[in-house]
Amino acid sequence: MKLYQNGLSIIANDYNVNDCVGIPIHTVDRTNTEPKYLPCLIIEKMAKNDTFLYKIISQYGALANTFEIGQFHDLKDACPHELKNIDVDNLKPITIIEGSKLYSRGSTTGRTCNCRTNCATKTCPCKKENVFCSTKCHSKRGGRLNME
Structure with missing residues (x-):
């Protein structure tokens, strides 16, 4: 367990605020031709009990949950322009499911x-x-x- 925690802390040093990461979209919320990852930006990095927790945003809103480093996929080279130029202060809180539906469907409602x-x-x-x-x-x- 100690080796696992040490490995996660080494990986956590690679992810900082304003980095682009991907959160997996569950297969229930997408079809097989739609994207597998929801692109997000890290807006806050917190240390708690020897682990790092991250607050992230998508282009549709601020995700309500905090995430661990093991849930991320590196999207630094493939970050959408809409996400890089987003105004963080005007985003409403959404769940990961709402964000996934909005991104995979490309709609404005997610319903x-x-x-x-x-x-x-x-x-x-x-x-x-x-x-x-x-x-x-x-x-x-x-x-x-x-x-x-």
């Missing part, structure tokens, strides 16, 4: 509908937000009017 109609009216949450329905909405029901 899916389960309408049984053709999604042509404003009763459909996707149509109401002027966003196309995705395969997460209607994967087995066939095409709808509000799909790309």
